[in-house]
């Protein structure tokens with residue numbers, strides 16, 4: 001449960017190895033002690049010393065986004081030792097657009113992880129927080145889901161699907177004490193984008209973490225990182241396809 005000052009005390013990270021998630025945990029640790037349950041495909045390979053050295057209590061559990069039948073059990077187990085204040089849905093695969101165009105099976109795999117996994121993780125997390133009676137789901141969505149772009153439209157389409165579901169869940173949560181925050185970063189320097197040419201307005205995991213922690217304190221439902229991307233995205237959405245093809 002959040003403490004008397006409203007500080008987050010326990011976080012479940014689905015996609016426990018994510019750089020953005022790690023930065024978020026560090027930013028939360030700036031404010032006080034924390035329990036972090038890191039759910040990842042290879043939990044034994046997760047490094048935790050940087051967190052425990054700062055006073056965090058850390059547990060690592062096995063979780064594969066592409067195996068939705070296991071999600072309810074994994075999420076339930078995270079609540080075994082007490083309340084969870086925040087579920088951070090941080091897993092995702094970018095893939096190579098060129099390879100995905102050449103390999104329909106790889107495209108389906110991407111959908112299995114990002115979309116099927118994303119829907120399942122969101123639905124189970126919200127359901128479990130409703131049972132608990134409070135808590136916040138933070139979804140790492142992306143500007144890539146707001147308008148198809150030549151360089152990453154396969155990934156973008158998967159983020160669009162989950163973002164749309166999340167918007168609907170937000171409507172369904174009106175008046176309840178469970179929240180869902182949609183975070184839409186642009187290009188973030190992380191493992192996912194290693195070796196890629198940064199897009200305009202590129203940010204760092206620490207920038208996204210700061211925005212996430214601020215959104216947990218404020219009554220916001222959608223967060224753009226950096227904020228200017230809200231306007232950039234609005235313009236992109238209005239551009240005719242022919243203009244986008246020339247970009």
Ligand SMILES: NC(=O)c1ccc[n+]([C@@H]2O[C@H](COP(=O)([O-])OP(=O)(O)OC[C@H]3O[C@@H](n4cnc5c(N)ncnc54)[C@H](OP(=O)(O)O)[C@@H]3O)[C@@H](O)[C@H]2O)c1
Nearest residue numbers: 017018019020064065066091092140142187188190191192
């Ligand atoms: N970086 C960006 O530019 C950017 C921009 C906007 C949104 N986002 C979103 O932010 C989130 C975090 O990304 P990041 O930048 O922190 O990248 P990251 O460090 O590469 O984190 C992505 C995580 O997803 C995990 N993952 C992939 N497939 C999985 C599966 N089947 N089951 C469980 N975990 C799986 C990876 O785990 P493994 O270690 O097992 O591979 C990795 O830890 C993602 O949803 C991403 O789409 C990123």
